[in-house]
Ligand code: HEM
C-alpha cells in the first residue's frame with residue numbers, strides 16, 4: 155500500500171505555506187489603509203464568530219465519524235459524515251452572507267488593500283472548505299452505497315486530516331482578522 | 339494503489355515506440371515511472387531547443403552595436419520567454435524527470451508511490467508550457483517583463499497585454515506539478531526502499547532528490563500564492579502589488595525571491611546528485627565523505643530559505659538588513675565548498691576514466707566553481723551595487739546554470755542513456771559535443787564578465803559603440819553559435835545512438851548502484867529480484883563477496 159496518510163500530511167504542510175503567505179500579505183497591509191473600509195469599520199466579529207463555531211464543531215463530528223468507522227458502526231459513521239457536511243455548509247452560507255453584505259456596501263476586492271487582502275484570504279479558505287465539502291459528499295455517497303465498513307479506510311482518514319487542517323487554518327485566519335481588529 | 343500489478347500492458351518491445359503497442363495511447367495513458375521519465379526528457383529537449391533559439395536571436399541582435407535585427411518589444415519578449423523556459427521547462431522538469439526515472443530503480447522499488455499523481459505532474463508541465471507559449475499567438479504577444487516579473491511592470495497599467503496573465507497561469511500549473519512531484523518523491527523515498535536500503539545507504543542522487551523535494555513542497559507554495567495575487571491584481575483589479583492603489587511593489591520582490599533563491603538550489607541540488615553518482619564510478623572509488631555530501635545538502639537546503647534579499651540589495655532595505663543577507667549568503671559557500679572538496683577527494687588517486695560523462699562532470703566542477711566565485715563576490719553589497727543588472731550578473735548565472743545544471747544534465751544523459759535505451763551513446767560524437775560546449779560556453783559567457791564591469795546593462799536590445807563593446811559582444815555571439823552547434827551534435831548523437839549505438843548490457847560502466855542491476859532498458863516491473871543490499875554499493879558487494887563495503891552489515895531479506 156502506498157502511504158496515503160503520509161502524502162496528505164506533507165500536502166497539508168505544503169498548503170500551510172500557501173496560507174502563511176496570504177496571511178503575511180494581510181498583516182503587511184494591516185494599518186496601512188488611508189481611506190476606505192478597514193476590518194474595524196466593516197466586519198462583525200460576533201456573527202462570523204458564531205458561524206465559525208459551526209466549522210469548529212464539524213472538526214469534532216468528523217472525528218466522531220472516524221471513531222464510528224473504527225468501531226465498525228457503519229450507520230453512525232454515515233450520520234456523522236452528514237452532520238459534518240451540514241455544519242460545513244452552514245459555515246459557507248455564513249461566509250456568503252458576510253461577503254454579500256460587504257459587496258452591497260461597495261467593499262470589494264478592488265476597493266483598497268483591506269478589501270484585496272480580506273477577500274483573498276477568506277476566499278481561498280472558503281474555496282478549501284468547498285473542496286472539502288465535495289470530497290465529504292463523495293465519501294458519504296460511497297458510504298451510502300456500502301463502502302467503508304471499517305475498521306480502517308485511508309479515504310476517510312485522509313479527508314478528515316484535510317478537514318482538520320482547513321479548520322485549523324480558519325482559527326488562525328479568524329484570530330488574525332477578527333480577534334486582532336476587535337479584541338486586542 | 340495496487341502497485342504490484344502491472345499498471346500498463348507489458349511491452350513486447352524493450353522500448354515502447356509510437357507505432358507498435360497501442361501507438362500514442364501507450365504514452366498518453368502511461369503511469370509507468372520510466373515511460374513518464376522519458377517523456378519528461380523528450381519534452382525538456384524540445385523546450386531546450388526553443389529556449390536556445392530565443393537566445394540565439396538575442397545574441398544575433400547583440401552581435402554589433404546599434405543593430406536592427408529584432409525590435410525592442412520582441413527582444414523583451416525573447417529574454418522573458420528564454421529565462422522562463424530554461425528555468426521552468428528545461429532544467430526543472432529535466433531534473434524532476436530523471437529523478438522519476440531513476441529513484442524507484444535506485445531504491446529497488448517497483449514504481450513511484452503514486453503513479454497516477456506522477457502522470458498528472460508530467461502532463462501539468464506540458465499544459466503549463468503550452469499555456470505560456472500560446473501567448474505568442476495572442477494579439478499582444480508574449481510576456482515581456484523579465485522572468486522575475488517585477489511589479490509594477492507586470493501589473494495592468496504597464497502590461498496591458500495578456501502575456502503576464504498567461505505567464506502566471508502557466509507557471510501556476512507547473513508549480514502545482516512541482517509540488518505533486520515533490521510529495522510523490524518524498525513518500526517514495528521514505529517508504530518504498532527495498533529491505534536493507536537504509537537512509538544511510540541510498541545513493542547520493544536520491545538524497546539530493548529528497549532535499550530538493552522538501553524545497554519544492556515548502557517553497558513552491560510561496561510563489562503559487564504570489565502568482566494567485568498577481569492574477570487577482572490583473573483580472574479582478576485587486577491591489578496587492580500596485581503602489582498607486584496602496585499596494586506594494588517591494589512585497590512582490592520579497593515573495594518572488596523568497597521562492598526564487600531556494601529555486602536556484604532546486605535547479606542545482608539534483609545536478610549535484612548526478613555529479614556525485616558519476617564521479618565515483620569513473621574514478622573507480624567510492625564517494626569520499628558520503629555523510630558530508632548528504633549533510634551539507636541539508637544545510638544548503640535550510641540556509642537557502644533565509645537569504646532571498648541578496649537579490650534586493652539595490653532596493654535600499656537598510657544597512658542592517660543588507661548586512662544580514664550578505665553574510666548569510668556567503669555562509670552557503672561553505673557547505674557548497676564541502677561538496678566540491680568531496681568530489682575532488684574522490685577523484686584524488688582514483689583510476690580516472692575520461693569517458694564523456696566524466697568529462698562533463700569534471701568540467702562541471704570547474705565551471706560551477708567559477709560561477710560560485712562570482713556568486714560570493716556579488717553577495718557582497720558594495721560589489722553588487724556596482725554590477726547589479728549588468729552583464730556581470732548574466733555571466734554569473736549562466737556559469738551556474740549552464741556550466742552547472744546543464745553540464746550535469748549532459749553528464750547524466752551520457753551516463754544513463756545506456757540504461758534508458760539499452761545502447762551506448764557514441765563516444766566520438768560525445769567528445770565533439772563536449773569540446774564544442776566548452777569552447778562555445780566560455781566564449782559566450784566569459785567576456786560578459788568584462789562587459790558587465792564596463793557597465794553594459796542586461797535586458798537591453800542594443801548598445802552604443804563604446805570601445806571594445808562591439809568586439810566583445812561579437813565574440814559572445816560567435817560563442818553562442820558554437821554552443822548551438824554543440825547542441826546539434828548532441829541531438830544527432832542521441833538520434834543515431836538510440837537505434838545504432840553499441841549494445842550496452844545491464845551494467846556498461848561497471849557501476850554499483852541498483853539501477854544497473856535491472857535490464858537495459860528495465861522491464862516494466864523493474865526487477866525480477868532486487869539484489870540484496872548490505873552497503874552503499876550493492877553491486878560491488880555482489881561482485882566482491884570477499885571484500886564487501888560493510889563487512890559487518892546484517893543481512894536483511
Ligand atoms: C544556449 C545557451 C544560452 C545562451 C546563448 C543564452 C543567452 C542569453 C541572453 C542573450 C540573455 C538575455 C540577457 C539580457 O538581455 O539581459 C539570457 C538571459 C537569461 N538566460 Fe540564457 N542563454 C543560454 C542558456 C541558458 C540556460 C541553460 C539557462 C537556465 C538554465 C538560462 C537562463 C537565463 C535566464 C534566467 C535569463 C534572464 C532572463 C531575464 O532577464 O528575465 N540561459 N540568456
Ligand SMILES: [Cu+2]
Pocket residue numbers: 598599602645646648649
Ligand atoms: Cu539568490
